[in-house]
Amino acid sequence: MTDPVLALTDARLTLAGNAGPVDILKGISLDIRKCETVGLVGPSGSGKSSLLMLMGGLERATAGRVLALGQDLTAMDEDALARFRRGNMGVVFQSFHLIPTMTALENVALPLELAAVPDAFPRAEAELAAVGLGSRMHHYPSQMSGGEQQRVALARAAAPRPAILL
Numbered sequence: 001m002t003d004p005v006l007a008l009t010d011a012r013l014t015l016a017g018n019a020g021p022v023d024i025l026k027g028i029s030l031d032i033r034k035c036e037t038v039g040l041v042g043p044s045g046s047g048k049s050s051l052l053m054l055m056g057g058l059e060r061a062t063a064g065r066v067l068a069l070g071q072d073l074t075a076m077d078e079d080a081l082a083r084f085r086r087g088n089m090g091v092v093f094q095s096f097h098l099i100p101t102m103t104a105l106e107n108v109a110l111p112l113e114l115a116a117v118p119d120a121f122p123r124a125e126a127e128l129a130a131v132g133l134g135s136r137m138h139h140y141p142s143q144m145s146g147g148e149q150q151r152v153a154l155a156r157a158a159a160p161r162p163a164i165l166l
């Protein structure tokens, strides 16, 4: 079997709320392999987004290990994490986090331009067409429905062809 793309070993997350510490993830062990598509299902507030944030290196595990493509995210500093994410991860946030002053096309082209992809805009157009937004490319996020904004966020995350799409 191939090495896992994501490997969590007894990953824990405790956050310091103002009403005292909250144990959000209580020891998650999980391997995800290449080409696997995994759905995370659970009640609201059960920790799905928090787990994705750990896998994406956007939140640091309180204990345990999180390996992505064989690299230990729990041992990286912020700069190393940012570089690793830029090269390997696409993230669709629950609240999208589109840049409000940029059109759909500019939002999707941005990560491609940051990665110095030569045909950033044609590729961004193709990604938007693929999610059915060919006729909304020049709209701003505030001019789109919630589902349309979510599709822009999907196109933006997938456009750089990341090894890991969260």
Ligand SMILES: Nc1ncnc2c1ncn2[C@@H]1O[C@H](COP(=O)(O)OP(=O)(O)OP(=O)(O)O)[C@@H](O)[C@H]1O
Residues within 6 Å of the ligand: 015, 016, 017, 022, 024, 042, 043, 044, 045, 046, 047, 048, 049, 050, 051, 094
């Ligand atoms: N900064 C924080 N401090 C303390 N507790 C937090 C913090 N952020 C999130 N939580 C708590 O962590 C728990 C898990 O939140 P999370 O966002 O991971 O849930 P979720 O499963 O994604 O929920 P939903 O389906 O509603 O998106 C929640 O109970 C939430 O209240």
Ligand SMILES: [Mg+2]
Residues within 6 Å of the ligand: 048, 049, 050, 094
């Ligand atoms: Mg969530």
